Amino acid sequence: MIxxxxxxxxxxxxxxxxxxxxxxxxxxxLIIPFNTLWFSAALLVFVVALYATLGRxxxxxxxxxxxxxxxxxxxxxxxxFLGDIEQGIIAVLRLLAMVLLANFISITTHMEALMDAVxxxxxxxxxxxxxxxxxxxxxxxxxxxVPVLLAVYASLQEAYKARTAHANSWRLLAPFALHAxxxxxxxxxxxxxxxxxxxxxxxxx
Amino acid sequence: MNDTSKTINxxxxxxxxxxxxxxxxxxVALPDQRVGIIxxxxxxxxxxxxxxxxxxxxxxxxxxxxxxxxxxxxxxLARVTGFVFQNPDHQLIFPTxxxxxxxxxxxxxxxxxxxxxxxxxxxxxxxxxxxxxRPVHELSEGQKQLICILAVLIMEPKLxxxxxxxxxxxxxxxxxxxxxxxxxxxxxxxxxxxxxALSDYDKVLWIEDGKLKQFGVPADVLAAYQAxxxxxxxxxxxxxxxx
Numbered sequence: 001m002i003x004x005x006x007x008x009x010x011x012x013x014x015x016x017x018x019x020x021x022x023x024x025x026x027x028x029x030l031i032i033p034f035n036t037l038w039f040s041a042a043l044l045v046f047v048v049a050l051y052a053t054l055g056r057x058x059x060x061x062x063x064x065x066x067x068x069x070x071x072x073x074x075x076x077x078x079x080x081f082l083g084d085i086e087q088g089i090i091a092v093l094r095l096l097a098m099v100l101l102a103n104f105i106s107i108t109t110h111m112e113a114l115m116d117a118v119x120x121x122x123x124x125x126x127x128x129x130x131x132x133x134x135x136x137x138x139x140x141x142x143x144x145x146v147p148v149l150l151a152v153y154a155s156l157q158e159a160y161k162a163r164t165a166h167a168n169s170w171r172l173l174a175p176f177a178l179h180a181x182x183x184x185x186x187x188x189x190x191x192x193x194x195x196x197x198x199x200x201x202x203x204x205x
Numbered sequence: 206m207n208d209t210s211k212t213i214n215x216x217x218x219x220x221x222x223x224x225x226x227x228x229x230x231x232x233v234a235l236p237d238q239r240v241g242i243i244x245x246x247x248x249x250x251x252x253x254x255x256x257x258x259x260x261x262x263x264x265x266x267x268x269x270x271x272x273x274x275x276x277x278x279x280x281x282l283a284r285v286t287g288f289v290f291q292n293p294d295h296q297l298i299f300p301t302x303x304x305x306x307x308x309x310x311x312x313x314x315x316x317x318x319x320x321x322x323x324x325x326x327x328x329x330x331x332x333x334x335x336x337x338x339r340p341v342h343e344l345s346e347g348q349k350q351l352i353c354i355l356a357v358l359i360m361e362p363k364l365x366x367x368x369x370x371x372x373x374x375x376x377x378x379x380x381x382x383x384x385x386x387x388x389x390x391x392x393x394x395x396x397x398x399x400x401x402a403l404s405d406y407d408k409v410l411w412i413e414d415g416k417l418k419q420f421g422v423p424a425d426v427l428a429a430y431q432a433x434x435x436x437x438x439x440x441x442x443x444x445x446x447x448x
Contacts, residue, residue, distance in 0.1 A: 007338035
């Protein structure tokens with residue numbers, strides 16, 4: 001469900017990352033007291049409308065929730081089973097709206113801007129000797145390497161399928177883990193080659 | 206004597222990698238602008254060049270890179286030596302090219318706004334401004350490798366080390382990237398199996414079993430390497446078949 005940055009120059013791209021994150025935070029609190037069907041539906045319409053303001057390419061990005069639909073289905077069915085269809089619809093609408101809103105922020109915000117915006121939140125970690133810069137770098141790495149790891153898994157599947165005619169197997173998990181660990185070595189080396197997580201100027205202090 | 210500020214000097218250098226000595230007692234001075242490094246897989250080429258950036262420490266002897274001694278620490282070496290790896294997917298840390306380039310500048314203490322302006326300017330100089338905002342995983346292999354090279358160059362290293370960076374690229378892209386390298390002011394150390402690509406270089410260094418086998422002008426070293434490696438190829442495979 002991590003969809004990457006969408007190049008553009010829209011109003012949403014220009015909005016400071018911090019403003020967007022605070023908006024997401026406030027809205028996610030608001031949905032707790034406003035526990036009604038119409039509010040949840042309106043929220044979802046509003047969020048989809050945000051995508052629409054980015055144009056056709058933006059609206060396309062709504063598809064990001066597709067892999068989550070089965071989970072939404074289960075959540076809805078659990079509510080039906082418990083005899084509360086309305087709550088089921090509200091739960092699904094809310095989840096969709098919040099996932100889409102969070103995704104809207106990630107497609108319209110540079111990783112770097114997002115990192116700078118969340119860095120202050122990690123400051124308390126300094127007490128434990130963890131630099132906030134490292135934490136935000138880790139977040140960037142996760143987002144960067146999800147598509148890379150998916151590609152690695154796809155190539156393993158291909159190699160497996162070429163010899164067994166099956167596309168998937170639990171047997172692929174161990175080699176996948178090994179590939180991922182090997183990759184962390186390479187990435188760590190590349191990061192070290194450019195001054196490491198803390199950079200050059202920070203040494204002097 | 207050569208000007209040490211523009212020279213790489215290995216003096217009886219040994220380098221260990223995960224406990225075993227890969228490079229043993231190697232001495233050579235490299236004042237030339239363009240140096241190629243050749244040798245078999247596993248001969249120690251990668252190990253040797255990794256010491257220049259401080260990625261691997263020198264276990265014996267002394268190493269001087271553009272006036273910086275290995276004893277001054279890995280970070281000092283990393284500041285003078287830019288390193289481009291074989292696989293761009295291991296080197297690109299950020300989701301977009303612009304962030305990748307800015308990262309290098311921010312590493313050396315440039316402010317956020319300036320870093321962005323300078324990164325855009327460099328992309329524009331190379332006619333790829335439009336790639337700046339695209340997610341890197343959507344770029345072609347050649348574009349990715351160019352971004353890797355630019356992300357290193359933007360930090361203005363004095364020496365650029367390339368460890369088989371073009372091995373997964375097509376001929377056209379290789380030639381295009383090589384031409385870009387030719388124009389650079391930096392000293393270049395190029396580890397490669399493409400022997401023809403090194404024929405225009407100033408010098409070629411041939412490494413075998415962690416030792417210096419031959420060092421000289423490309424015409425001599427490349428010819429000797431080819432003759433040495435191709436004689437007995439059949440014999441070698443006979444040996445494999447029997448085993």
